Amino acid sequence: MKLLVAVKRVVDYNVNVRSKSDGTGPDIANAKMSMNPFDEVAIEEAVRLKEAGKATEIVAVSMGLKACEETIRTAMAMGADRGILVETDAQLQPLAVAKVLKALVAKEQPQAVLLGKQAIDDDCNQTGQMLAALLGWAQGTFLSKLEVGDGKAIVIREVDGGLETDEIKLPAVLTVDLRLNEPRFVKLPNIMKAKKKPLEVIKPADLGVDVDPRLAYSNFRDPPKRQAGIKVKTVAELVEKLKNEAKVI
Amino acid sequence: MSTASATALLDGIRAFLTPAQLRTDPDSRLLYGRDWTHQHTPAPLAVALPTTVAQVQRLVQYANDQRLALVPSGGRTGLSGAAVAAQGELVVSFERMNRILDFDPIDRSVTCEPGVITETLQHYAREQGLFYPIDFAARGSSHIGGNIATNAGGIKVIRYGLTRDWVSGLKVVTGKGELLDLNKGLIKNASGYDLRHLFIGSEGTLGLIVEATLRLTSPPGPSSVMVLGVPELDGVMAIFDAFRNRLTLTAFEFFSAKALRHVLNKGLQRPFETATPYYVLVEIEHTSAATVDTALAVFEQCSEQGWLADGVISQSETQAQELWALRENITESIAQYQPYKNDIAVRISRVPAFLRAIDALLAREYPDFEVIWFGHIGDGNLHISVLKPAALDQAGFLARCRQVNEQLFSTIRQYGGSISAEHGVGLIKQPYLHYSRDEAEIAYLRAIKAVFDPNGILNPGKIFA
Numbered sequence: 001m002k003l004l005v006a007v008k009r010v011v012d013y014n015v016n017v018r019s020k021s022d023g024t025g026p027d028i029a030n031a032k033m034s035m036n037p038f039d040e041v042a043i044e045e046a047v048r049l050k051e052a053g054k055a056t057e058i059v060a061v062s063m064g065l066k067a068c069e070e071t072i073r074t075a076m077a078m079g080a081d082r083g084i085l086v087e088t089d090a091q092l093q094p095l096a097v098a099k100v101l102k103a104l105v106a107k108e109q110p111q112a113v114l115l116g117k118q119a120i121d122d123d124c125n126q127t128g129q130m131l132a133a134l135l136g137w138a139q140g141t142f143l144s145k146l147e148v149g150d151g152k153a154i155v156i157r158e159v160d161g162g163l164e165t166d167e168i169k170l171p172a173v174l175t176v177d178l179r180l181n182e183p184r185f186v187k188l189p190n191i192m193k194a195k196k197k198p199l200e201v202i203k204p205a206d207l208g209v210d211v212d213p214r215l216a217y218s219n220f221r222d223p224p225k226r227q228a229g230i231k232v233k234t235v236a237e238l239v240e241k242l243k244n245e246a247k248v249i
Numbered sequence: 250m251s252t253a254s255a256t257a258l259l260d261g262i263r264a265f266l267t268p269a270q271l272r273t274d275p276d277s278r279l280l281y282g283r284d285w286t287h288q289h290t291p292a293p294l295a296v297a298l299p300t301t302v303a304q305v306q307r308l309v310q311y312a313n314d315q316r317l318a319l320v321p322s323g324g325r326t327g328l329s330g331a332a333v334a335a336q337g338e339l340v341v342s343f344e345r346m347n348r349i350l351d352f353d354p355i356d357r358s359v360t361c362e363p364g365v366i367t368e369t370l371q372h373y374a375r376e377q378g379l380f381y382p383i384d385f386a387a388r389g390s391s392h393i394g395g396n397i398a399t400n401a402g403g404i405k406v407i408r409y410g411l412t413r414d415w416v417s418g419l420k421v422v423t424g425k426g427e428l429l430d431l432n433k434g435l436i437k438n439a440s441g442y443d444l445r446h447l448f449i450g451s452e453g454t455l456g457l458i459v460e461a462t463l464r465l466t467s468p469p470g471p472s473s474v475m476v477l478g479v480p481e482l483d484g485v486m487a488i489f490d491a492f493r494n495r496l497t498l499t500a501f502e503f504f505s506a507k508a509l510r511h512v513l514n515k516g517l518q519r520p521f522e523t524a525t526p527y528y529v530l531v532e533i534e535h536t537s538a539a540t541v542d543t544a545l546a547v548f549e550q551c552s553e554q555g556w557l558a559d560g561v562i563s564q565s566e567t568q569a570q571e572l573w574a575l576r577e578n579i580t581e582s583i584a585q586y587q588p589y590k591n592d593i594a595v596r597i598s599r600v601p602a603f604l605r606a607i608d609a610l611l612a613r614e615y616p617d618f619e620v621i622w623f624g625h626i627g628d629g630n631l632h633i634s635v636l637k638p639a640a641l642d643q644a645g646f647l648a649r650c651r652q653v654n655e656q657l658f659s660t661i662r663q664y665g666g667s668i669s670a671e672h673g674v675g676l677i678k679q680p681y682l683h684y685s686r687d688e689a690e691i692a693y694l695r696a697i698k699a700v701f702d703p704n705g706i707l708n709p710g711k712i713f714a
Contacts, residue, residue, distance in 0.1 A: 012565055012566045012567075013565065013566065013567055014565075014566035014567060014570075015566070032471045032566060034564060034565035034566065034567075035564060035565065037565070037567065040564075040565075074564050182518055184518075185476075185518070185520050185521065185561035185562075185563075185568060185571075185572070186561055186562060186564050187521055187559065187560065187561050188475070188477075188544075188545060188548045188559075188560045188561065188562055189552075189559070189560075191541075191545060191562065192545055192549070
């Protein structure tokens with residue numbers, strides 16, 4: 001079984017992102033960039049499927065600037081066999097990403113597409129669902145467990161108030177949650193091996209996909225600053241403030 | 250040393266401290282009477298919590314009048330017993346003097362009270378777009394005052410030096426009760442003896458630190474963390490040299506497989522499957538786009554030499570933190586075994602021979618004990634923790650450890666090393682000071698102590714008896 005895994009380059013989880021003062025976007029110049037943690041889980045799961053003899057080939061895909069090659073190299077150091085970068089400086093939104101992935105599915109013919117349930121930069125949580133709809137494939141989203149069988153997969157989904165177990169047909173789109181696995185550390189020898197693995201660079205136009213954004217962002221701003229606390233002198237004053245200022249009792 | 254009754258002594262203190270600033274209950278006396286060492290039974294008279302410099306001066310004057318011993322106390326994370334009060338002393342805790350008083354972007358300095366927690370200062374510096382580089386595992390509890398009193402080192406010494414290198418101004422109340430304003434935040438000041446440096450690392454024996462001005466620097470760029478598996482002890486410093494020659498190192502840490510085992514038992518992920526007896530953690534600053542490629546080249550070079558067997562490199566800040574946890578969580582993971590700790594140092598050039606010598610010594614003297622090695626090996630600093638076997642009682646265990654100390658410290662003297670690299674002397678290493686300092690030098694130390702604290706009221710029994 002061949003797997004396509006989408007990996008996104010995002011601002012590192014530990015970076016405290018602020019808005020630019022002119023409100024045109026987040027200020028991420030020189031920020032540390034890493035692989036989207038949810039996508040890291042997706043790659044790890046694909047590699048485990050390959051190690052278990054259930055997957056035959058893993059293709060890691062990213063899209064965006066040339067620097068996304070680093071993210072693909074990380075995926076290949078973790079165990080992906082080859083990579084594809086769809087290079088563009090366009091601002092990529094979920095629908096465009098889903099369309100590019102659909103075109104890559106047509107080109108690569110995988111039996112499943114694995115990706116994070118969302119990316120930690122825009123938190124959209126849309127790409128996997130859109131891709132499944134465009135392909136007309138089954139989808140298993142928010143996975144915390146995945147068992148691949150013959151032509152089907154048993155998945156456990158993290159849903160509100162509990163876990164849902166589904167059996168879905170393959171091919172399918174699978175979006176993963178953090179509890180699915182703990183991604184491995186990348187070994188230095190494997191980084192060197194990854195440098196020799198093939199990485200194909202193509203443009204959206206090569207796939208015949210229009211990636212122009214459909215949504216325009218009008219403004220970015222930081223959340224309001226939390227007010228400093230105050231000290232009350234008496235219980236009566238506390239009760240008065242809870243009633244009249246906070247209006248909670 | 251006190252002649253007046255405890256009640257009378259406490260009544261005298263109540264004349265200038267509020268009831269909430271003087272704690273006499275058993276829980277407080279137990280808590281504030283000790284640090285992370287648990288070899289002494291805390292027995293302080295009481296705990297004073299001053300909030301102003303004037304109150305600190307009153308306390309020192311009162312202590313001189315009454316010949317009452319004072320034990321200054323910060324975050325109580327010390328490892329040498331320097332903050333232990335086991336002889337009816339009055340603990341002076343600085344936890345309520347915890348304000349950041351001033352920040353100057355042009356001087357790039359911050360002035361604060363001694364009770365500010367190290368991590369609070371680190372965060373404050375970050376908020377100003379700057380960086381306070383002294384860092385170690387106890388950052389969330391330790392106080393700036395305690396950092397200065399012990400000249401704290403930690404995990405970034407290789408790149409940024411010790412606490413001493415970041416203190417540009419210091420206000421102290423001496424053992425005579427006088428307030429000294431030392432160096433006043435200056436970078437250059439060649440006007441006579443620099444008393445500031447006497448108080449840094451003095452373990453509360455010369456004066457009480459009541460205010461500090463600390464330099465800040467630009468935040469470091471992105472970095473990567475590697476954990477490497479090392480088959481032979483000799484490889485450790487060869488790897489250090491290879492990386493240092495071609496990269497900017499911000500940390501070079503060492504730990505043994507036995508240390509790793511304890512950390513993994515607490516639920517951390519193993520870095521890689523290849524088992525080796527030793528590991529190093531290397532943090533490199535990304536000074537150019539080619540940094541990671543250079544690191545890979547050095548890794549290959551070291552592999553070809555057989556110095557290392559395997560290794561991983563962080564791909565995100567989260568992974569960097571996870572790899573650091575393998576090293577930083579060691580102290581906590583072995584705490585349940587009541588380890589006997591030695592914190593020793595030699596010059597970097599002497600580390601390989603010294604490691605071989607003490608490896609042989611420990612194998613010979615402690616065949617039945619589990620010995621955990623880790624440390625800031627890039628600074629020539631090694632922590633040796635001997636775990637107490639469950640079958641042995643505390644007294645018997647300590648007696649055995651002290652026997653081995655004599656031999657261990659003789660080896661250190663032979664290599665021109667120090668019996669305490671960064672934990673300080675306190676009570677615990679006090680009997681061994683002469684292994685690192687000769688008699689003439691110790692006589693000068695005592696003479697200095699007598700100048701600042703003629704009545705011997707400040708932390709008596711610490712550093713020397």
